[in-house]
Each structure stands twice: as structure tokens, then as C-alpha cells.
Amino acid sequence: MTATNSDHRRDHNPSQFNVSVIIQQSPSDSRWLEDRWEAVGVVATLEEERLDRAGPSLIHQEGPVSHYLYPGFTLRLHEDECESYYYNLLSSQPHCYVVANLDDQGKPNPFLVSLSYDEAHAYLEGDDTVYTVPVPAELYRWTEAFVLDHYAPQKRTKRKRADWKSAARGPGDHEA
Secondary structure (H helix, E strand, O other): OOOOHHHHHHHHOOOEEEEEEEEEEEEOOOOOOOEEEEEEEEEEOOHHHOOOOOOOEEEEEEOOEEEEEEEEEEEEOOHHHHHHHHHHHHOOOOEEEEEEEEOOOOOEEEEEEEOOHHHHHHHHOOOOEEEEEEOOHHHHHHHHHHHHHHOOOOOOOOOOOOOHHHHHOOOOOOOO
């Protein structure tokens, strides 16, 4: 039995990818908060370099602006979310979604990274904060290969409107 190209791609295109999140701290314009925090990037992490989520580490500081690396996330793709990944990839600016809880000072504690708009939107309806960051090239290619392996878009057809007038008339009835 021979393997097809699709089977070969599936073996070499895993459904998960290790990533870290970059969070930026900068002075706030608000008089109620001292700092403004936001996710500004997601970077791929090699399996052998995967770090546990021991906590963030300062990776860059310039004046009052600091960047922290939050390691240890696993970005997972699911076959039943392929349509959401597909439309994300087709958008003018594809995004990774970083979902976080905020502490009392507004500092985020990220707990999930996703490429599914539908999943991110579900968290947005709760008390969680969702940041959008551009998809790095390697994650874009990986997601694109996953979608090509697992998703075939359905051609949408226009619904035909029912003719309510003729359905209301009985057989043999005619307009006067």
C-alpha cells in the first residue's frame, strides 16, 4: 500500500505548534491606570527550546516601554475549526488571538493562543480580554498546510424564495 501526497503531508504537518507571547508594557494615558499592557506578537518556539510557563521574562526595554516574553503555549489546530482558520488566512490581515485574564492593575495573564476567530469571539463574550497580533510567516504557512489537508470550502448557493402567493391559493383558484 502506498501513501498519497496528502497522507505524507499530514504526517509532517502536526496539529500543534509551540509558541510564546510578547506583551508590551507602556505608560498609560488613563489617570486610573499607571501602565498600559497589550500583546504585540507571537513567536514560534522549537520543541527542544520549549520553556515551561514559569513566568514572563524581560526581553527588551527602551525608555518607559518594556517587552516581556510569556513562554510555554501550545497553539493547537482542530479540524472542526478549519473554516474559521480559512477565513482568517484569507483576510487582509490574518491574526493570532491571545486570550488573557486581567489583574486589578490591568496586567494581562495570557492563557490561550488561537488562530480561530470563532474561538476568540467566544472568549470575548465572557470576561476575558482578546488581543489580536499579526500571524508570523511560519505559523501562516503551517496553518495554510493544515487547512489544505483538512478543509474543502463549500460553495454557497443562494436560497430560492418561496412563492407565497401561489402556495396560499388552492388548486384551481385564479386571481380575479
